[in-house]
Amino acid sequence: MLKLRMIQSGFRTAWTHKVRAIFMILSVMIGIAAMTIVLSLGKGTEQKILSQVQKFFSARTIMLVSGGGRMEPNRPVSFAGNLKLHDVEEVAQQLADITEWDAILPVPGKEAQASGNSTPVDIVGHTPSAEVVHNFVMVQGRFFSETENRALARVAVITPHVRERLFGATDPIGQMIRIDNVPFQIIGLIGPRGMDPHGTDKDNEVLIPLNTVLRRVANVDYVMLAKFQTSNEQRLNETAERIRSIVRERHSIHQNEEDDFMIITPVRVNELIGNATRIFNLYLPLVAFVSLLVGAIVVVNLMLISVSERVKEIGLRKAVGATSRDIALQLLIEASSITIVSGLAGIVVGVLLLTQIVKLMSLPFTVSWSAVILCFIISALVGIAAGYVPARKAAGLTPVESLR
Amino acid sequence: MISVSDLCKTYKKANATPITVVNNVSLSIERGEFTAIVGPSGSGKSTLMNILGLLDVSDSGSYLFEGREVSKMSVDELAEIRNKKIGFVFQQFHLLPKISAKENVELPLIYSRRNDISGLAEKALSQVGLGDRMNHTSAELSGGQQQRVAVARALVNDPDVILADEPTGNLDSASGTEIMDVFKQLHSNGKTIILITHDMNNASYAQKILKIVDGTITEQNAKPQTLNPEP
Numbered sequence: 016m017l018k019l020r021m022i023q024s025g026f027r028t029a030w031t032h033k034v035r036a037i038f039m040i041l042s043v044m045i046g047i048a049a050m051t052i053v054l055s056l057g058k059g060t061e062q063k064i065l066s067q068v069q070k071f072f073s074a075r076t077i078m079l080v081s082g083g084g085r086m087e088p089n090r091p092v093s094f095a096g097n098l099k100l101h102d103v104e105e106v107a108q109q110l111a112d113i114t115e116w117d118a119i120l121p122v123p124g125k126e127a128q129a130s131g132n133s134t135p136v137d138i139v140g141h142t143p144s145a146e147v148v149h150n151f152v153m154v155q156g157r158f159f160s161e162t163e164n165r166a167l168a169r170v171a172v173i174t175p176h177v178r179e180r181l182f183g184a185t186d187p188i189g190q191m192i193r194i195d196n197v198p199f200q201i202i203g204l205i206g207p208r209g210m211d212p213h214g215t216d217k218d219n220e221v222l223i224p225l226n227t228v229l230r231r232v233a234n235v236d237y238v239m240l241a242k243f244q245t246s247n248e249q250r251l252n253e254t255a256e257r258i259r260s261i262v263r264e265r266h267s268i269h270q271n272e273e274d275d276f277m278i279i280t281p282v283r284v285n286e287l288i289g290n291a292t293r294i295f296n297l298y299l300p301l302v303a304f305v306s307l308l309v310g311a312i313v314v315v316n317l318m319l320i321s322v323s324e325r326v327k328e329i330g331l332r333k334a335v336g337a338t339s340r341d342i343a344l345q346l347l348i349e350a351s352s353i354t355i356v357s358g359l360a361g362i363v364v365g366v367l368l369l370t371q372i373v374k375l376m377s378l379p380f381t382v383s384w385s386a387v388i389l390c391f392i393i394s395a396l397v398g399i400a401a402g403y404v405p406a407r408k409a410a411g412l413t414p415v416e417s418l419r
Numbered sequence: 420m421i422s423v424s425d426l427c428k429t430y431k432k433a434n435a436t437p438i439t440v441v442n443n444v445s446l447s448i449e450r451g452e453f454t455a456i457v458g459p460s461g462s463g464k465s466t467l468m469n470i471l472g473l474l475d476v477s478d479s480g481s482y483l484f485e486g487r488e489v490s491k492m493s494v495d496e497l498a499e500i501r502n503k504k505i506g507f508v509f510q511q512f513h514l515l516p517k518i519s520a521k522e523n524v525e526l527p528l529i530y531s532r533r534n535d536i537s538g539l540a541e542k543a544l545s546q547v548g549l550g551d552r553m554n555h556t557s558a559e560l561s562g563g564q565q566q567r568v569a570v571a572r573a574l575v576n577d578p579d580v581i582l583a584d585e586p587t588g589n590l591d592s593a594s595g596t597e598i599m600d601v602f603k604q605l606h607s608n609g610k611t612i613i614l615i616t617h618d619m620n621n622a623s624y625a626q627k628i629l630k631i632v633d634g635t636i637t638e639q640n641a642k643p644q645t646l647n648p649e650p
């Protein structure tokens with residue numbers, strides 16, 4: 016470890032410029048910290064959206080939505096009323112891959128009354144298989160049956176917020192709830208589901224058999240969407256295409272006309288999530304990258320100053336017997352240690368800040384390690400090159416030339 | 420030990436007439452010899468000394484160091500000779516400003532690839548009378564003390580040849596004499612010493628005096644006594 020003494024001696028002289036070293040460390044640190052935070056937030060946001068969406072959308076799910084055109088994350092829910100329950104039934108009947116299905120008609124903004132209380136709720140018509148299709152967790156009671164659906168029974172399954180607002184602590188099962196003055200008997204309570212990707216509170220819904228909603232509440236024959244559960248993930252796209260052709264035929268859509276409905280597969284969902292998180296995964300990293308770039312420029316400049324200031328020192332070290340290789344090694348280690356130390360400090364600071372930001376934004380805590388490490392490597396390389404290249408040049412001069 | 424013939428060094432500057440600073444210098448220095456180089460300011464003493472100390476290269480001529488042609492050596496070989504065989508005292512000290520005297524003196528040891536270097540820097544500093552100033556930085560030392568640190572650095576690695584470019588130029592006569600005593604001591608220990616000086620008293624310590632004027636050796640006197648020392 017003879018080299019160790021050399022390197023130590025180099026550090027002794029390098030560290031005499033503390034302010035400069037601290038500036039170098041700070042500028043790289045800030046850049047790396049910014050990158051760590053932004054890239055990790057991007058990943059966290061994407062994960063949050065994904066986990067939200069996955070609650071509603073599994074890999075074997077195909078959704079058939081009324082109304083054509085493009086669906087974007089924040090597009091208001093509106094539909095033409097041309098997707099009939101019969102269309103959905105026909106699809107489910109024709110395609111053997113479809114194991115379960117649910118057709119849905121929401122009727123938002125109704126007033127519900129019970130035990131002297133009143134609260135606005137969203138009515139949603141579901142088929143009985145919704146319990147399976149959506150993985151509803153029954154907290155109390157049961158979901159409605161096919162018999163009840165066929166009989167247009169006035170039964171309802173309520174959700175946590177509705178239960179709270181109407182019944183408080185009392186047992187809601189078996190109680191009556193009035194919607195537009197029509198009484199429904201509460202037969203079940205499902206667990207909390209949170210917000211859907213559109214921002215609708217799923218815990219403020221009253222679930223009622225679809226047929227009951229169609230005939231007794233909305234008096235229509237269409238649904239807003241249907242959700243199919245398929246048995247074969249591999250054939251998902253094929254199944255989606257078959258759904259498309261069945262519905263197109265039933266809607267007598269001409270060959271060169273556009274669909275008047277929309278089919279959403281997990282692939283499409285991922286595309287939509289990608290669009291939604293682009294700001295986090297593209298634009299913000301770009302901003303953070305600029306700060307990293309600024310840091311890199313600062314480091315390059317300071318390194319150049321440092322090396323040019325130390326040409327004399329390099330000359331002297333050579334005069335007393337240092338080889339060019341000794342000098343190059345010393346400066347390489349100095350440059351890399353300063354960038355590595357500041358890079359690591361940046362990651363630590365970034366991660367610490369991230370834990371706080373994540374709390375504020377109620378995002379899952381994830382660190383995008385691959386991206387962070389990439390940034391770290393890039394900044395380390397920049398710092399090393401910035402220190403090493405001019406040092407190499409200085410090391411090539413004769414001692415007298417550098418001492419002049 | 421050192422044998423030089425027809426050495427030339429010319430500085431060319433864009434749109435200026437080139438100046439030949441070392442002009443056809445031939446000299447030879449035996450092992451154990453004490454040589455003084457004298458001459459007016461700007462006559463090329465330092466330039467010649469830098470070439471002899473392997474810190475600079477000549478444009479033409481031959482330089483044999485211990486019988487080997489210097490221009491045929493690799494830069495690493497030159498570095499090793501500078502480290503192990505030559506101790507150089509610069510006219511402008513060239514100490515690293517922010518580290519201690521001891522750390523400055525240790526520099527040649529660091530690059531010597533020797534394992535046991537403990538105590539050597541302290542010993543060299545004591546030798547030049549700075550045993551009590553080891554942890555001072557150059558900023559905290561007087562010019563004379565800095566010069567002595569530079570001398571300690573030159574002798575710390577126990578070199579065969581010590582090249583000193585006006586080592587007493589910044590010292591009062593008392594500390595100048597101290598330094599010269601160090602050189603005398605080194606000489607009596609068998610070191611080869613080449614000393615540039617303006618001071619004829621100092622030159623009188625030498626066995627041989629070379630006088631340089633305008634890059635050329637005008638006098639090689641083996642009997643310094645005949646050159647009247649200045650009062």
Ligand SMILES: Nc1ncnc2c1ncn2[C@@H]1O[C@H](COP(=O)(O)OP(=O)(O)OP(=O)(O)O)[C@@H](O)[C@H]1O
Nearest residue numbers: 419430440458459460461462463464465466467510
């Ligand atoms: N890098 C250089 N470029 C151009 N000219 C130079 C360079 N270095 C030295 N010289 C010139 O070479 C001449 C000799 O310089 P040198 O330093 O060898 O003189 P010196 O004899 O040591 O003088 P002093 O006694 O003042 O130290 C001077 O005229 C100086 O201007």
Ligand SMILES: [Mg+2]
Nearest residue numbers: 464465510584
């Ligand atoms: Mg000089």
